[in-house]
Amino acid sequence: MNPSSSSQAVRCLSLRKHFGEGEARIEVLRGVDFQAELGKLTFLVGPSGCGKTTLISVIAGLLDPSAGDLEVLNENHGRMKAQERILFRRRNLGFVFQQYNLLPSLTAAENAAVPLMADGVKRGLAVKKATALLDRLGLADKAASMPRFLSGGQQQRVALARALVHEPRLIICDEPTAALDHKTGESVMGLLASAALSPDRAVVVVTHDNRVFHHAHTIAHMDDGIITQVETPKPALTS
């Protein structure tokens, strides 16, 4: 037994993914070896189009890999049934998107409460929990606001609350600061580093914003469908 295996949140081995067939076939992941550990902020960086979004979609279970092995939180993804994968995602994963993807007809607190409600928690209780979390993220006075009245930074913090509210063990963020100015992006990333990170949670962040690299524990460089280099500028958070 590898003693580090329990601290591993994501393990990809020779992961491959292609789209289309025949003439139109594109190899997007060409044998990705990638790890993300609990207690760490793992950055996935690389030029646009190199396959970062595809990789995290596969890790999140939103896309099926064409070949290779994938273990998430010690569960082998290939062995899970479709329905189990949805349940797994609902309980264990949190998402932050570049485009926020808040529901425009729900208040900030209701938006943040969605993962709890999706898992059957009563609306009142879920919204209460979400409101407390928004409070921690500095949005106490915005809980009842509709997304369209919030700034980009505020919306992304609501999205962060939504990613955290059900206390998932893996958080996946795709370019969370790309739509924000530098200062706001830095503060959102700071929140990710402080509020999201905990010893039994892994955070994977796709970005090409090198101004926020200083938050990373591990930086995996990706190019043309493979991981080319892994740096470990900081030690992991331990309990």
Added chain:
Amino acid sequence: MNFIALRMLMTDRAKYFGLIFAFAFSTFLLQNQISIFCGIMQRTGSQIRDVTDAEVWVMDRYTEYFEQTKALKDTDLTRVRSVPGVDYAVRLFKGNPTARTLAGKFASTFTLGVDDSTLVGAPRQMLLGKWENLRESNSIIMDKAGYALLFPGEPFELGRVLELNDHKVTLVGISNASAPFVSFPVIHARYSEAINFQGRERNQLSYVLVRPQPGVTAEELARRIEKETGLKARTTAEFIWDCVIYYMKNTGIPVNFGITIIVALIVGLAVSGQTFYMFTVENLRQFGALKAIGVTNSRLVGMVLLQAVVAGAIGYAIGTGMAAAFFQATLHGMATRGIILMWQAVVSVGLLMSVVVVAVSLLSVRKVIVLEPASVFR
């Protein structure tokens, strides 16, 4: 998650109202057209339905509907009377003499001559005067619509004189007869006088009206009369249906209404379907985000269906309200009197709209099912 579906539905006001309007509009149109169609069809039996003191109509063997009469012989009356189970059997004359007022207005009429001694078949719903006044000589009763036609703008007034094919008659009552299929004045007179209004043909025994003895059903008696006399005998309900079926088969009315009803259905389906589909497509990103978060397809389908059902139900309710208001407003109009919003139309359109709602949501449901959750990263 249901409240999320409803919030989504109601946030885009323009689409929400558009959707409700589409459902309301087709509901209104369908209920309206079906009710008017049924109302008009029912009018083909108005004069049969108005005769409440007989239950069996005896006529010539080849008569198919009320208008199509061939004179019976006086001996036929005697033969009907001799059939066991007949309580009474009386004459009824039906003709279309022209009525002319002293002011010179004239109109073809729908004249019924009722049995002189019993007045069976006389109008029971009177607005002015008494039906018993028919016993006076040269007296007639006219329905209110006929009165309004021949004496436009004038208040109801008895004692007016008019001519029926050169016979001077006096108005002794105004009835509330059910609207006939064609908008002729409905006139009631005594048989012996009514046959003279007609001129040429003297013998005009159009129908024999029969009431069964207690304990004998109308159906039983009708069959027995047919068997024993060789004449045609129909119960009131059967005869009304004969008329409805005759007009359905032999006029363009069902086709006309059928086209309107089908167009209303198609327009309702197309407009609401289009609007709802656009609504779903515009919210696809939201559905994608929910899918990524871990909401199952069946839950999402439930949300889409809930949205369609709620919009459909509100539209249906508004449309039904509009139809009810329409018929309330036209109920007392002279041309539209008696045509009401039929509960059968409300129920059948409700069922129809449920099918429409399901059909409308199918495309949206499909869109949501095939939606790639990974698309939310794009």
